[in-house]
Amino acid sequence: MPNDFLSDPLWYKDAVIYELHVRSFYDANNDGFGDFAGLCEKLPYLDALGVNTLWLLPFLESPLKDDGYDTADYFKVLPIHGDLSDFQKFMDEAHDRGMRVITELVLNHTSDQHPWFQEARDPNSDKHDWYVWSETDDKYEDVRIIFTDTEESNWTWDAKAQKYYWHRFFSHQPDLNFDNPEVRAKMKEVMFFWFDMGVDGLRLDAVPYLYEREGTSSENLPETIDYVKELRAAIEERYGPGKVMLAEANQWPEDTLPYFGEDNDGTSTGVQMAFNFPIMPRLFMALRRENRRPFVEMLERTRGIPEDAQWAIFLRNHDELTLEMVTDEERDYMYNEYAADDRFRINVGIRRRLTPLLEGERKRIELMNAILFSLKGSPVIYYGDEIGMGDDPFLGDRNGVRTPMQWSPDKNGGFSRAPHHKLFMPPINRGEYAFDVVNVEDANNDPHSLLHFMRRLIALRQQHKQVFGRGTLELLPVENPSILAFVRQHEDTSILVCANLSRYAQPVELPSHSAFADAVPVELFGQSPFPAFEDESSYTITVGPHGFYWFKLVSQDELDRRALADPEPATASHSNSNLPVFSVQEGLQNVLIPTMARGRHPERFAAELPEFLQCQRWYGSKGQSIDDVEVEDALRLDTDPVVYLSIIRVHHGDTSELFTLPLSTLPGKEGDALLEEHPDAGVIWLNTDAQEEHLLVYDASVTDGFWSTLYRWWRNDERGRSLQGVYEARQTSSLDTAVDPGTIRLFSGEQSNSSAVVDDASFVKLYRRLEEGVHPEQELLAHLTEHEFSFTPRLHGTIDFHDHDRTYTLGIVQEALDLDTDGWTYALQSARRFLERVAQTPLPEDAAQPPFLGPTHALQPPVWMENVAPELLSVAEVLGVRTAEMHRVLAKGTTDALHPVDAPSDLGSVLRRSIWDEAKATRDLLDDHDAPESLDDDVSWNVLLRHLTALSDHTASCQHIRLHGDYHLGQILRADGEFYILDFEGEPARSLDERRRPNNALRDVAGMLRSMEYAVFSAWKRYDGDDPYAADWVHTLLRWLNVTFLDAYADTAEDDAFLLPRESRYLYLWAYLVEKALYEVRYEINNRPSWAWLPLRGLHRLLDAAPEAESAFQNGTTADDHEASSFSGSR
Known part of the structure; x- marks a missing residue:
């Protein structure tokens, strides 16, 4: 105001x-x-x-x-x-x-219970004359009775005063004596x-x-x-x-x-x-x-x-x-x-x-x-x-x-x-x-x-408050009795009002008026100009049944200046932005909600989104060109400030994807300040009739206010209807925290979604990419919570969108943990300390090494390795145990969606074909993007194919269970000295159906092994110094980390039906590692091209290690029978 x-x-x-x-x-x-x-x-x-x-x-x-x-x-x-x-x-x-x-x-x-009246009932009281009394009830007989349906007289007898008291209203409301x-x-x-x-x-x-x-x-x-x-x-x-x-x-x-x-x-x-x-x-x-x-x-x-x-x-x-x-x-x-x-x-x-x-x-x-x-x-x-x-x-x-x-x-x-x-x-x-x-x-x-x-x-009246609140009113003598027409004027502003009191459409011929001279009537609700008045002549319009018009009378010159027709978006003059400016009547709803928009603003707003999306970390399709973007739907969560949760559809050729995009607005200087801190968050500027300053439309997830609004909306179990469906919040467990949040901590950086911690108690996650169906994270967290698995946060609730018979999970709320650090950071720091300890030092001459894959019950990590990498070896052992414990709980599912299933008899053939298809897709992507590091030639791909053939004739004997699906160190939190498992979404690039499908537990194992390699390689690449021995130490460490993890995992899950027998376990693990590395290559090219070198190097290592895994399978032996051998040929 x-x-x-x-x-x-x-x-x-x-x-x-x-x-x-x-x-x-x-x-x-x-x-x-x-x-x-x-x-x-x-x-x-x-x-x-x-x-x-x-x-x-x-x-x-x-x-x-x-x-x-x-x-x-x-x-x-x-x-x-x-x-x-x-x-x-x-x-x-x-x-x-x-x-x-x-x-x-x-x-x-007053009331007859007021102390004044109670005191006044005593004829000797000082307050007796504060009320109107009479010895009789025949005084003021000319005064009407107001409540004729309840009162017979304006006088009522008071036994204590022994007088009548006067009341114009009910008998329990005695009148004060203003004489x-x-x-x-x-x-x-x-x-x-x-x-x-x-x-x-x-x-x-x-x-x-x-x-x-x-x-x-x-x-x-x-x-x-x-x-x-x-x-x-x-x-x-x-x-x-x-x-x-x-x-x-x-x-x-x-x-x-x-x-x-x-x-x-x-x-x-x-x-x-x-x-x-x-x-x-x-x-x-x-x-x-x-x-x-x-x-x-x-x-x-x-x-x-x-x-x-x-x-x-x-x-x-x-x-x-x-x-x-x-x-x-x-x-x-x-x-x-x-x-x-x-x-x-x-x-x-x-x-x-x-x-x-x-x-x-x-x-x-x-x-x-x-x-x-x-x-x-x-x-x-x-x-x-x-x-x-x-x-x-x-x-x-x-x-x-x-x-x-x-x-x-x-x-x-x-x-x-x-x-x-x-x-x-x-x-x-x-x-x-x-x-x-x-x-x-x-x-x-x-x-x-x-x-x-x-x-x-109300907004229109307030925009013209001078003329409506303080202006004159002149009735127009129109002939049609069903039409009420008048002119409101204040200084140079005139507004014509025409109202049809009839249930039928009515014509009205407006007489000439001084306010009409050279004027164009512009209808205020839609800002639509009507034909101009002609000098000294009447003006005829038709008003619909019980319809009305508010016309602002403007000159043609003013109309031209205002450019009422939709202009092409201008460019904001703000110092931190070259974003386009849209002129709208009210605000964000005029570009998001089709029924509240004028002209082509929704289409023009959508046309600005491709450039915006390419700058967003959570947008996972940067490798594909965007043909078109549409705003599918939007729901307003709050009005002060305005917050919308919108759903956009991004088209790529014959396919499309849905994403959530929370939007809010900030006025001029506040918008500039936000862009200083979050330069990629802005979408457009709005120029509205109701605001003197431009309004920045921005991705609301970068501010605390949005998360407060979303959390409050969820805590209140809100349910909102939009043009396309229903948005619904649901709590699955009760909370002791306040509905109105206090502190907000935003999570930023390398995420495919957006999230925040509220009051250090609740972790709120908004999924960016949407797919139809129940979200795997919602299912798995609910199951793990129900079975009291201690090493993952409990699920508190969900936010869903129901579009007719389709359901989309928009977000979840889960328990927030007292974070020390995440697993990735902890492993990266530990790897850096490892490199510092072994700097410029050769491996011991008798440095025995385990095979690339397989348990080594006969070989524990030597003392010299435990001395230089105690933290990493401890992480590998603990995570091996936790991973197996998680899989054992997931194997307890009883519903159709969670129940274990027998692995297909032709699992080896299916896996071989799947990996080869992914290899071809990866090779094509590398060629298209001129990757910074690629396989040398087709010979490498042929080597891969040759080793995959060993899978074809093998019959797997195990059960498939629901998996974490995107298992890596970034999904691990270290809190109070313990490690917790998070983010059960699955791989973002895979469809929801794929992510919800039971699969081999070794896929999760492969994910964590690849992640540990990521951490060690990343630390090595950032390690400052020319160390001729570093490569040998790094590759030796990776072998011991693999073995330590696999030993711990197998010891915990050895008797469970989801674990493959030893004789085939390592060949399949190698295949799943290759599959994961191929996925990583494609993911990095689409999202972080500068990181593609890392999974490509890992793919080389796996091809070099293929003979070990193949040999273990063909000979039907376990890795215990292999003699330790030195690692050679690693990249």
């Missing part, structure tokens, strides 16, 4: 007021009653709605016989809502958001108390009834007007201008106007605002009669208020739709049309909310709101009307329109977690307005909802 709203003394002219009941809004402590803590929690929702002023219904100490209008203490908050400190916190937070606050001051009467100067002074003190608390305005409830005089109606008496003016003068003397009084004077216009007062200079001396009660029922009457006459007649009668005064205008509120200011005939008509069922009639009015009053007809609801927001005055929205809440006729009095706010389809409509019987009032839980049908959550996620319409309507 602009800062001038909190400093402008005429702020109330620009106010968009939201009326709410603290008790009905949100229950933060789950005792069944709404409270100020709950209201604070929901301020972001109100901020996003666009309202800038909150009007709170009574919240003071009260016995609640009249919903708080029976005050028992003017200086205390009703405990169920909190206390004064809670109220002060709310005031501070509202002001921080640029919002003003109006509260209730019930001047006329007593002590009462007038005390009520002034009450007013000062709340203004001192920071309140911006007070609604003077029942203000017309302060004084009583014989022979009069005792309403709107001169004494009342004088006291109001006395209050105004006292307020301005104490606070200066800006504190507002809002009169609740349910009177005819001529009786309400005096409350404003008017000085000689035309400014007000009484209240600054008053409710325009008479205009409300006539607007509904005009709509039903499809004739503007009842409305415009009353509109003319409410003119003539002081220049600085303002009407508060509304469609519905917490009371009945009053029919006091209509004729008897009109009252009967309104009852028959809007309340044919007597249950909806109360006192002299109709107790219905807006949406059921208009029979849920969306076009009529939009029309009535559009008229309201374009009239002269400050509009008031009654809580829940923005989402179309209904009412409950079975609740007594006016409680049927005061039911709890409906936040979600969950228990009690999301209002409270208290048991149903403890709620102060039941939410609407049946029929078309039940909370599982009408609620904020569903409305927020439906871009076509009434809520979104109201946000746009």
